[in-house]
Amino acid sequence: MNALQQYIDLYREHSGLLERHAPAVLNALRPSALATLTSARLPRKGEEDYEATDLEAVFAPDYGVNLTRLDYPIDPAESLRCDVPNLSTCLLHTFNDVPHIGHLARRNLNGPIVETFTEAAHNHPDVLAAHLGRLSHKGDATAALNTLLAQDGLLVYMPAGVTAAKPIQLLNILSAARPTMAVRRLLVVAEADSHVRLLACDHTQGSGVQSLNLQVVEMVLGPRATVDYYDLEESNADTRRVSTIFAEQHDGSELLIDGITLTNGLTRNNYHIEVEGERASTQLLGMTIASGSQHVDTRSFVRHSAPRCSSNQMFKYVLSDQAVGAFAGKVLIEEGCPRVEAYQGNRNLCASPEAKMYTKPQLEIYTDDVKASHGTTIGQLDQEAMFYMRTRGIPEHEARRLLMQAFMADVIDSVRFDVLRDRLHHLVEKRFDGTLASCAGCAICK
Amino acid sequence: MNQQQDNTPLNHKPEQDEILRDAVDQEYKYGFVTDIDTAIIPKGLNEDVVRHISALKHEPEWLLDFRLKAFAHWKTLRQPTWGHVHLPEIDYQDISYFAAPKQKKQGEIDPELVETFDKLGIPLQERKALSGMAVDAIVDSVSVRTTYSERLAELGVIFCPISEAVRDYPDLVRKYLGKVVPPTDNFYAALNSAVFSDGSFVYIPKGVRCPMELSSYFRINAAQTGQFERTLIIADDDAYVSYLEGCTAPMRDENQLHAAIVEIFVEDRAEVKYSTVQNWYPGDKDGRGGIYNLVTKRGLCRGDHSKLSWTQVETGSAITWKYPSCILRGDHSVAEFYSVALTRNRQEADTGTKMIHLGRNTRSTIVSKGISAGHSQNSYRGLVRIAPQATGCRNYTQCDSLLLSDTSGAHTFPVIEVGNDSSVVEHEATTSKINEEQIFYCNQRGISTEDAVGLIVNGYAKEVMAKLPMEFAVEAQKLLSVSLEGSIG
Numbered sequence: 001m002n003a004l005q006q007y008i009d010l011y012r013e014h015s016g017l018l019e020r021h022a023p024a025v026l027n028a029l030r031p032s033a034l035a036t037l038t039s040a041r042l043p044r045k046g047e048e049d050y051e052a053t054d055l056e057a058v059f060a061p062d063y064g065v066n067l068t069r070l071d072y073p074i075d076p077a078e079s080l081r082c083d084v085p086n087l088s089t090c091l092l093h094t095f096n097d098v099p100h101i102g103h104l105a106r107r108n109l110n111g112p113i114v115e116t117f118t119e120a121a122h123n124h125p126d127v128l129a130a131h132l133g134r135l136s137h138k139g140d141a142t143a144a145l146n147t148l149l150a151q152d153g154l155l156v157y158m159p160a161g162v163t164a165a166k167p168i169q170l171l172n173i174l175s176a177a178r179p180t181m182a183v184r185r186l187l188v189v190a191e192a193d194s195h196v197r198l199l200a201c202d203h204t205q206g207s208g209v210q211s212l213n214l215q216v217v218e219m220v221l222g223p224r225a226t227v228d229y230y231d232l233e234e235s236n237a238d239t240r241r242v243s244t245i246f247a248e249q250h251d252g253s254e255l256l257i258d259g260i261t262l263t264n265g266l267t268r269n270n271y272h273i274e275v276e277g278e279r280a281s282t283q284l285l286g287m288t289i290a291s292g293s294q295h296v297d298t299r300s301f302v303r304h305s306a307p308r309c310s311s312n313q314m315f316k317y318v319l320s321d322q323a324v325g326a327f328a329g330k331v332l333i334e335e336g337c338p339r340v341e342a343y344q345g346n347r348n349l350c351a352s353p354e355a356k357m358y359t360k361p362q363l364e365i366y367t368d369d370v371k372a373s374h375g376t377t378i379g380q381l382d383q384e385a386m387f388y389m390r391t392r393g394i395p396e397h398e399a400r401r402l403l404m405q406a407f408m409a410d411v412i413d414s415v416r417f418d419v420l421r422d423r424l425h426h427l428v429e430k431r432f433d434g435t436l437a438s439c440a441g442c443a444i445c446k
Numbered sequence: 447m448n449q450q451q452d453n454t455p456l457n458h459k460p461e462q463d464e465i466l467r468d469a470v471d472q473e474y475k476y477g478f479v480t481d482i483d484t485a486i487i488p489k490g491l492n493e494d495v496v497r498h499i500s501a502l503k504h505e506p507e508w509l510l511d512f513r514l515k516a517f518a519h520w521k522t523l524r525q526p527t528w529g530h531v532h533l534p535e536i537d538y539q540d541i542s543y544f545a546a547p548k549q550k551k552q553g554e555i556d557p558e559l560v561e562t563f564d565k566l567g568i569p570l571q572e573r574k575a576l577s578g579m580a581v582d583a584i585v586d587s588v589s590v591r592t593t594y595s596e597r598l599a600e601l602g603v604i605f606c607p608i609s610e611a612v613r614d615y616p617d618l619v620r621k622y623l624g625k626v627v628p629p630t631d632n633f634y635a636a637l638n639s640a641v642f643s644d645g646s647f648v649y650i651p652k653g654v655r656c657p658m659e660l661s662s663y664f665r666i667n668a669a670q671t672g673q674f675e676r677t678l679i680i681a682d683d684d685a686y687v688s689y690l691e692g693c694t695a696p697m698r699d700e701n702q703l704h705a706a707i708v709e710i711f712v713e714d715r716a717e718v719k720y721s722t723v724q725n726w727y728p729g730d731k732d733g734r735g736g737i738y739n740l741v742t743k744r745g746l747c748r749g750d751h752s753k754l755s756w757t758q759v760e761t762g763s764a765i766t767w768k769y770p771s772c773i774l775r776g777d778h779s780v781a782e783f784y785s786v787a788l789t790r791n792r793q794e795a796d797t798g799t800k801m802i803h804l805g806r807n808t809r810s811t812i813v814s815k816g817i818s819a820g821h822s823q824n825s826y827r828g829l830v831r832i833a834p835q836a837t838g839c840r841n842y843t844q845c846d847s848l849l850l851s852d853t854s855g856a857h858t859f860p861v862i863e864v865g866n867d868s869s870v871v872e873h874e875a876t877t878s879k880i881n882e883e884q885i886f887y888c889n890q891r892g893i894s895t896e897d898a899v900g901l902i903v904n905g906y907a908k909e910v911m912a913k914l915p916m917e918f919a920v921e922a923q924k925l926l927s928v929s930l931e932g933s934i935g
């Protein structure tokens with residue numbers, strides 16, 4: 001069975017309807033995506049780079065796609081409480097895959113331009129035309145499927161020299177009465193010397209309905225631009241997420257991506273970073289806390305095709321119960337790119353006998369004057385440290401929690417603004433002592 | 447990024463470049479052809495050829511069946527393409543699958559051949575052997591001489607060509623052959639199982655410590671042939687053996703195929719140490735000719751507290767594709783893999799190991815050192831799998847790459863799978879070029895750049911060299927020197 005076929009059929013049957021609600025610039029990308037998909041198939045578990053995840057099975061259920069752009073009755077107030085205390089942000093919502101930009105957010109923006117693709121097609125057609133779909137065509141079948149079915153998305157456009165005073169927060173809420181596939185798309189264009197911080201959080205309201213979040217993010221960083229992208233996933237066991245982040249970096253740009261998964265069902269995060277400019281730097285961080293039957297799979301690919309750029313990756317997993325973690329990373333340094341520094345780290349804690357970890361850190365290097373290394377460990381909590389704490393009267397579960405928190409600390413500490421960092425420390429603490437999921441109304445409540 | 451670093455010039459010293467270029471241009475010194483009478487069967491591969499090889503070797507019915515089944519399976523397979531090498535589509539019909547030097551009289555070796563092995567530094571006459579190393583010398587498809595067999599037989603050690611073992615110890619061979627590397631394992635394993643010619647058979651009985659190093663020496667001599675050797679080593683309870691393997695081939699413009707299988711069984715508390723110095727002809731500067739070395743090597747630590755150690759120094763072959771592996775089935779068993787792979791000119795090597803932990807409290811260590819020069823590509827590819835029931839396991843992996851030119855490549859493709867919470871796996875890899883500060887430090891103390899490069903490379907590979915048996919360590923060090931450093935010792 002080819003799970004892709006049902007979506008191809010869906011598109012062929014309803015392409016008129018689908019394209020009616022989408023801007024022309026998005027529709028123009030569909031034929032080539034369709035061509036890619038007709039000859040593609042989804043990887044099965046055990047195939048190269050899919051050691052732990054069966055994408056065929058992920059896409060196999062008959063998910064509904066919101067072709068007619070029906071507004072689901074979602075109460076944003078339920079998730080509005082999910083703000084970070086003491087942090088003022090420009091809050092944007094995406095309900096399933098329909099983006100909403102409130103008046104308040106528009107007023108707060110002051111510099112950065114945030115528009116839906118439909119709006120941007122009128123206001124900034126050149127930006128969309130120049131960048132939309134340009135990076136995502138390098139992706140796999142899931143990215144092509146997103147291109148085929150996406151109807152709208154968000155553009156974050158930072159004109160040259162603009163600094164966003166406030167972080168832009170993207171609140172993605174998934175809520176559906178029947179199995180639904182949300183096809184989300186985000187395009188970030190940061191022109192020369194612009195600076196922006198983005199916070200994205202994924203939530204699922206309600207439970208018992210399986211839904212799939214198919215997301216594509218494209219980021220283009222001009223010379224000396226900086227983009228911080230914090231991606232927090234707090235969904236439920238019925239949510240599956242397949243996300244691909246593409247980024248292209250030019251001279252001297254700085255990119256930080258921090259992917260945090262606290263609760264989820266099944267997640268596959270792909271990172272595809274093209275470092276094309278000299279002295280560009282990339283930080284790719286990931287933190288996963290998984291228990292129950294959570295499944296988190298990360299694939300990162302960083303290509304250095306310019307001299308003197310650097311990348312640093314660190315992905316940390318704490319797995320308990322029957323959780324499954326996977327990491328496949330590749331750093332490619334092309335010929336004629338001296339003075340590149342690349343590091344790739346993957347540290348994992350298996351905290352239960354049934355937890356499984358698959359890891360595959362790879363280096364592919366074609367230039368001699370570089371520093372490239374990777375390190376991987378899979379292990380348990382340090383028994384001596386546990387013993388030390390217990391001799392000092394700290395109960396076992398407390399000692400375990402402290403050690404796990406300490407294990408995650410360096411990923412959290414690399415978050416570049418204080419308020420969020422404190423908040424994350426707090427969330428991780430709550431996640432470890434099990435009180436995070438106990439609050440019914442909102443997952444992130446204070 | 448460090449500002450200071452940016453200001454230093456990008457080009458390293460021209461002097462150093464020259465030394466590296468010299469090293470890269472070194473000629474292959476074992477490239478001569480011996481003019482001996484060779485019986486070669488016609489090119490091509492079909493069922494009749496398989497039957498013909500089996501008949502030439504007077505094999506029993508079961509072995510012919512084994513070959514035919516393997517051949518039938520091979521026909522259903524396609525040449526794999528996943529390696530990080532540019533292996534062309536090989537025409538398997540354009541190779542002769544059996545070539546044997548003609549013997550003058552029964553039991554007598556062609557003096558030319560003795561001379562050949564003398565040139566290679568391998569003593570075929572027992573009295574000449576100083577080191578007390580028993581040798582099985584294999585030219586093309588047959589074993590020409592095995593030394594010290596009788597003396598070893600007194601201890602109950604069997605060391606003979608596998609074709610002899612099939613004749614003399616059929617039960618033993620039948621019990622073990624194809625049990626670790628089944629004929630259906632992969633494309634080249636199937637091919638080898640169908641057409642394998644000679645190789646060594648070693649059996650160490652219970653409680654015996656083999657008193658001398660056993661070694662086999664492989665030489666491809668005839669043109670347009672492939673070598674498909676098969677080695678089977680069995681160490682029974684409490685036994686110990688150290689086994690060495692060396693190989694060379696003449697210089698030719700064509701590519702020759704070498705697809706071997708090595709199977710090792712290690713029983714309770716036994717230990718096997720397998721060392722390889724691989725020096726097949728690597729092709730010329732422009733990548734013409736050379737051996738395609740596509741090998742399946744696998745050992746099974748079947749008994750508790752057993753130990754298997756692979757050590758390899760890979761300097762030859764146009765394309766190397768091999769992963770000596772260990773299946774750690776016995777509880778508390780130990781596996782080691784030490785490797786130095788040097789590639790230069792247009793050589794491509796994709797090598798590494800698999801450590802499959804099935805038993806409890808098993809341990810494995812992987813140390814891999816890659817050195818790439820010229821336009822070569824050098825990859826480490828490895829798997830560490832810890833099964834859910836294999837509790838208390840430990841693995842440590844270190845793979846370092848040293849790049850000696852800006853046109854060469856070094857790659858690392860490790861896969862790690864851990865299925866329980868009581869095992870610890872560590873993996874570290876680094877890639878760098880020769881440290882200019884170290885060269886500068888040596889220069890300051892009056893050591894020439896040439897010597898400094900030699901020192902650094904030798905120091906880099908030392909961890910692995912130290913694991914080789916003495917006689918081989920000397921050869922390997924020499925090999926690394928000739929291959930790399932020209933006059934540097």
